[in-house]
Amino acid sequence: MPETPTRSQRSPLVLDHGQAPPLTSEPRRPAHPLLRRKPVEQLVAEGGQGEGGALKRSLTMWQLTTISIGATLGTGIFVVLGEATPIAGPAVFLAFVIAGLTALFSALSYAELAGSIPVSGSSYSYAYATMGELVAWVCGWCLVLEYGVSVAAVAVGWGQYLNELLDGTLGITIPEGFSAPLGEGGYVNLPALVVVLLCMVFLLRGAKESARVNSIMVGVKIVTLVLFCVIGFMGVKAGNYTPLAPLGVTAISTAASMLFFSYIGFDAASTAGEEAKNPKKDLPRAIMLSLGIVTALYCLVALVAVGAMPWQEFEGSEAALAKIMENVTGHAFWSVVLAAGAVVAIASVVFAVLYGQTRILFAMSRDGLMPKAFAKVDPKTGTPRVNTIIVCLFCGILAATIPLGELANATSIGTLFAFGLVNIAVVILRHTRPEMNRTFKVMLFPVTPILGFLCCAYLMTELPGITWAVFGGWMAVGLVLYFFYGMRRSSLATAAAPAPTAEGAAEKK
Template sequence: MLETGQAPPLTSEPSRPVHPLMRRKPVEQLVAEGGQGEGGSLRRSLTMWQLTMISIGATLGTGIFVVLGTATPKAGPAVTISFVIAGLTALFSALSYAELAGSVPVSGSSYSYSYATMGELIAWICGWCLVLEYGVSVAAVAVGWGEYLNELLDGTIGVTIPDAVSAPLGDGGFINLPALVVVLLAMVFLMRGAKESARVNSIMVGVKIVTLLLFIGIGFMGIKAGNYAPLAPLGVTGISAAASTLFFSYIGFDAASTAGEEAKNPKRDLPRAIMLSLLIVTVLYVLVAFVAVGAMPWQDFEGTEAALAQIMTDVSGHTFWGVVLAAGAVVAIASVVFAVLYGQTRILFAMSRDGLVPKVFAKVNPKTGAPRANVVIVSLFCGALAAFIPLGKLADATSIGTLFAFGLVNVAVIILRRTRPDMPRTFKVALFPVTPILGVIACGYMMFSLDTATWIVFGGWMIAGLVFYFLYGIRRSRLATAEK
């Protein structure tokens, strides 16, 4: 097996003219450039456990604390099945991510995988989707964080933050100040560097796992069999629609792949971290959803973003447990904001190093090893979205961008297996090529389950991205410069 960071031998490819939009970046070059930024380099300091915590931190909490209240009215008690469907969809892509993360351990995640297999234009489209996935999901989760903060404040000191400063435009307020605050807090910690950030993240992840286990234990005592009937009042269509919405709650399992240049042993640890995090998250989601719909009629979830805290209070008959749940949720959702924001900055770091976005995003602080300017810019952008855009619109827009990027990862696995069969792989997708093909089909199916408004937003985002690429990226691409 090759040592970490050692590139496999090159294989010759026929020399022929390549259209600028189709130029590919060799895997060896991607790996060789790993960690290098403007004025400094990222530091390899993360263990397998810390990588797993990054993925769990970016995933666990989003759907179960925030989006459950949106998805349950669509599927009824069958929302548990919707979680399983969304999890299986994520699994197909997770397997592909695990193979590519072990083979191409770089910060760019699916953007870099696309660059190595499908060319610069597709890589740009994938990277632009990742900006939507990570950046917008940070904002969406931050909005939900404000809901639980209100629950906590109301239960402890009897104070509720006024709607004017705790709800975005369109939801009865002017600015969601709590959502902005949690993004800025995450920014402060991320500026300290990957190692220190990982420690903070691990603590927060531990708190939210304990919180969810507590909910399962107390909520189980309030289950009423009648709440499960009828199981699927809105039919298969409702289950599918809920699964598409809940896929948002699995966004983040790929976060470890964005840490490819900061992992101590990326070829070994990245695949393990991705698969382990998805397993833990799926089990917890299904158990919590099963208990939640059993303890509270599914109709009562409508418009309730802090459903779990309400269930804890109703089942126990005391506000104390609801407050405990709300406190755990505040920590849990903050960790999602923290970990996803980390992933966004590392993707933009890779895109900047390739010249496709301004070089400020690749500037590394030599003292902390963190891309500080990158962190500040991304945090301010996400904070503004969180402060002014309603949650529901953000969640679905994030899902479609994620599904598109995941579909490209599955295609990248197939292409790299065909073009580089000799390349050392520390993890291989089982049942190849059936599994990645199913991944593409599943992602496509869930994309088309989303509503027209979401597609319009996605189309507008893609048009804006292509305009930026043709006006800026294609001319400043470092790969193009090297070819001249």
């Protein structure tokens, strides 16, 4: 009969309420270092701790919700609507519903894991706990691509809307030489650099102060879209809704695939797991609430837009909402108001995505997979100061100098890859740790996460070949960095290395 391990032999990371099985002093190691996993209890125990300080728990459920809304609600409704409507016709609002349901599958998985593993690494940390270090690195590297390049892409869009606002209010525009990068008729995109640097200043002040600024910006863009719905409703004509699907049901599905990328960002709250006051309860609520609010706004704006303007007129119209406001009221003033709202909306996306990027790198650095500088916490502000400066300067220079083109599409494939892994992680954790205390559970398990994974896989196959080529190149660079840097410096690798003995030290002498 096997001996019962004594209390001293049990891991100090085991929870007192006995939900986790005890970890012995000699844990069973995987056959290969690439498969080593970090226990959930260890991830949670290390939460908030960085080099020289700790992150401050100061974010409420509503602030977490606005972080996700801030990262999601922006260019999708202001730009992509004009591209999707000519494809789906008046049924474009149904395409938003389909895209929202597709995002919901992954959102449910994120909500369960965020409540079970409330740390800053988001899907990177979830993969580390379930699928091993190599998969976790790949997932984290995908998130670096998603957040970093999307910040640059959105910042470029912000400069375009700023030019429209300045032209409508002051009658001036920023010269092309200073509003477009090399290769697109200019020298440097100063507006894109400026918005990233402004966001950096606020992020350096602390999580609580940053959340307040983000909440204000989110409030402004929600009010702007509600104002559009109120004014646009006055120009709605029933005849604009018929026929509802002039190009067929397949066209609606095609538009839904395009519009799915308008939902990228709802997972941003999961990157704030170590700064939330009550992460186990508030993170799942924030993720689900933000997705519900964004979906409702998208559908309402789309329904009013196609009712106020024939769907054929959306072709080639990047500022469709501003055009509708001007057509309905007969005054250019309202289109200027909408442009101002778009400037704030897109700035909040830059802000929230930069926040998420710094927290993911913070988690990877703490695990030894990235340089220690990214995990260094300023004791006064409780923020990863060096991390924030490096990330913001890199993204700002990228946005100001490089024409993104097809590279921006790589954010989509990186996001879908990470979403797919999260759905797999839920299934694995349910089977390996069924006794865990979960504050939120995916409904209709395991059907829902399986559907979420299949939806992500399908949308990835719909992306063009050049996007896959960029993604492949990015992954190749990431794997080189991992094998030559991360694998050897991983905290799990150093912890597993045998400590030098007195005899060994004497022999060296």
